[in-house]
Amino acid sequence: MEQKEDLLKEVISHAKEYGFVFPSSEIYDGLAATYDYGQLGSELKNNIKQYWWKSMVQMNDNIVGIDAAIFMHPTTWKASGHVDAFNDPLIDNKDSKKRYRADVLIEEHIEKIRQKINKEVEKAAKKFADAFDEAQFRATNPNVLRNEEKIKEIEDRMRVTLENNDLEGVKKLIEDLEIVCPISGSRNWTEVRQFNLMFSTELGSVAGDAATIYLRPETAQGIFVNFLNVQKSGRMKIPFGIAQIGKAFRNEIVARQFIFRMREFEQMEMQFFVRPGDEMKWYNHWKAARLAWHKALGLGDKYYREHDHIKLAHYANAASDIEFDFPMGFKELEGIHSRTDFDLKQHEQFSGKKLQYFDPELNQNYVPYVVETSVGLDRMFLAVMSASFKNEKLEDGSERAVLSLPAQLAPYKVAIMPLTKKDGLPEKATDILNDLRFDFNCQYDEKDSPGKRYRRQDAIGTPYCVMVDHQTLEDNTVTIRDRDTMLQERVAISELRAKIEGKVSWRNLLAK
Ligand code: ATP
Numbered sequence: 001m002e003q004k005e006d007l008l009k010e011v012i013s014h015a016k017e018y019g020f021v022f023p024s025s026e027i028y029d030g031l032a033a034t035y036d037y038g039q040l041g042s043e044l045k046n047n048i049k050q051y052w053w054k055s056m057v058q059m060n061d062n063i064v065g066i067d068a069a070i071f072m073h074p075t076t077w078k079a080s081g082h083v084d085a086f087n088d089p090l091i092d093n094k095d096s097k098k099r100y101r102a103d104v105l106i107e108e109h110i111e112k113i114r115q116k117i118n119k120e121v122e123k124a125a126k127k128f129a130d131a132f133d134e135a136q137f138r139a140t141n142p143n144v145l146r147n148e149e150k151i152k153e154i155e156d157r158m159r160v161t162l163e164n165n166d167l168e169g170v171k172k173l174i175e176d177l178e179i180v181c182p183i184s185g186s187r188n189w190t191e192v193r194q195f196n197l198m199f200s201t202e203l204g205s206v207a208g209d210a211a212t213i214y215l216r217p218e219t220a221q222g223i224f225v226n227f228l229n230v231q232k233s234g235r236m237k238i239p240f241g242i243a244q245i246g247k248a249f250r251n252e253i254v255a256r257q258f259i260f261r262m263r264e265f266e267q268m269e270m271q272f273f274v275r276p277g278d279e280m281k282w283y284n285h286w287k288a289a290r291l292a293w294h295k296a297l298g299l300g301d302k303y304y305r306e307h308d309h310i311k312l313a314h315y316a317n318a319a320s321d322i323e324f325d326f327p328m329g330f331k332e333l334e335g336i337h338s339r340t341d342f343d344l345k346q347h348e349q350f351s352g353k354k355l356q357y358f359d360p361e362l363n364q365n366y367v368p369y370v371v372e373t374s375v376g377l378d379r380m381f382l383a384v385m386s387a388s389f390k391n392e393k394l395e396d397g398s399e400r401a402v403l404s405l406p407a408q409l410a411p412y413k414v415a416i417m418p419l420t421k422k423d424g425l426p427e428k429a430t431d432i433l434n435d436l437r438f439d440f441n442c443q444y445d446e447k448d449s450p451g452k453r454y455r456r457q458d459a460i461g462t463p464y465c466v467m468v469d470h471q472t473l474e475d476n477t478v479t480i481r482d483r484d485t486m487l488q489e490r491v492a493i494s495e496l497r498a499k500i501e502g503k504v505s506w507r508n509l510l511a512k
Contacts, residue, residue, distance in 0.1 A: 044409055093184055167194070271371075321336075384405065413462070
């Protein structure tokens with residue numbers, strides 16, 4: 001566990017050192033849960049977007065992409081349920097003035113009890129050594145059983161109070177559990193209130209209530225309100241999908257864990273419109289397709305697990321998360337939701353406009369059902385970075401930090417290096433650079449020893465380094481070094497393009 005926490009710290013500092021991610025407005029000490037993508041981070045992020053866009057939009061005949069505005073008519077959020085129900089229960093400590101999510105405080109309390117149980121198990125494991133039967137111990141030890149029972153009771157009370165919006169009940173639970181504020185150590189709590197997660201602002205030209213508009217908390221609604229525009233102008237036939245990549249904003253109360261939970265983040269969402277009754281078929285289809293998309297990156301299948309929801313959001317009749325083993329443990333990376341006809345029906349009702357599809361095969365009008373896939377771009381970024389980052393011990397005893405990024409996602413595909421800064425080598429290297437940069441994002445590097453330059457490229461995930469030496473001037477060959485194997489091979493300059501293409505081409509990834 002400790003090792004994994006170290007990994008997050010290492011990834012954060014590596015990301016900063018090499019220009020992937022910076023704390024936002026750092027010269028003013030930063031802004032909580034807000035980050036900027038640097039020169040390499042924006043390349044990596046763009047490549048993740050491309051992978052998604054190519055695979056979802058360009059490789060599918062029946063999916064098209066849009067780019068809707070962040071601001072939408074305020075009634076959108078009434079219709080979607082976000083004004084009334086997009087809430088987190090929050091509680092303040094009067095002494096420290098710190099604000100917490102009430103459910104998170106309770107969950108952390110439960111986690112402490114779990115740790116007690118684990119300690120008990122560890123102690124017994126030591127005591128009984130080889131003779132220890134963990135399952136039996138957990139099933140019979142009175143301390144463990146008592147604590148398990150406690151956890152169950154707390155979870156039940158939390159679920160019931162939250163489901164019934166019984167905020168006094170939630171507070172009573174916090175009091176009964178004697179939960180203290182981690183900062184002040186006191187139990188001097190305010191009432192629990194519902195806190196809407198949407199950011200609002202004012203529209204300049206209108207006065208009064210109508211002036212309040214929101215920063216969209218999800219990109220999905222921009223797709224729903226454009227459903228008929230796209231269907232008609234694109235002559236789309238059901239089943240079909242509309243995809244979008246864009247910013248979303250949520251005033252998260254507990255925002256932490258680097259770019260995992262931010263207040264401004266990016267989503268890659270696709271809404272797939274289907275015949276009523278077909279939704280479970282498509283839900284299962286997209287669950288499998290999305291998991292395969294993640295696994296194709298080759299980070300390792302062990303990083304993924306599926307989590308089917310028991311408690312469903314108000315709009316869903318089935319929902320599942322693809323979870324990723326982040327440095328903080330398994331957490332949601334993508335959600336696949338069967339959203340029924342909830343959103344389109346709501347928009348019909350609130351707008352007074354029909355949002356229906358005429359199905360020529362059935363000779364019938366209906367409001368389509370929707371299956372949604374929604375993945376956080378920033379969470380993808382963190383998943384890719386943290387699974388690719390390694391400190392390797394080499395045979396000669398030295399160490400190297402390497403980002404073994406999937407080649408298609410790497411910011412630079414190849415670094416071109418002259419062995420020395422003289423004898424016409426830089427000129428020759430520049431010629432190669434100027435040719436290859438039409439096809440690949442390349443970097444030129446002539447500073448420091450070759451060994452140091454290789455390490456620098458390893459640290460930013462560049463799959464290939466090309467070294468131009470004196471032999472190059474004689475026979476137009478160069479050495480090309482592979483990031484992962486560190487092996488070098490001599491190839492003709494004329495073969496470079498095909499060689500690099502063989503590794504970094506989107507085709508390799510998309511055909512999987
Ligand atoms: P969580 O339970 O972690 O808050 P959610 O269930 O609210 O997430 P959805 O509303 O399903 O998330 O949003 C879809 C995707 O958007 C998530 O799977 C996640 O990858 C991403 N996402 C949601 N909230 C954030 C955030 N605050 N920062 C970064 N990414 C986010």
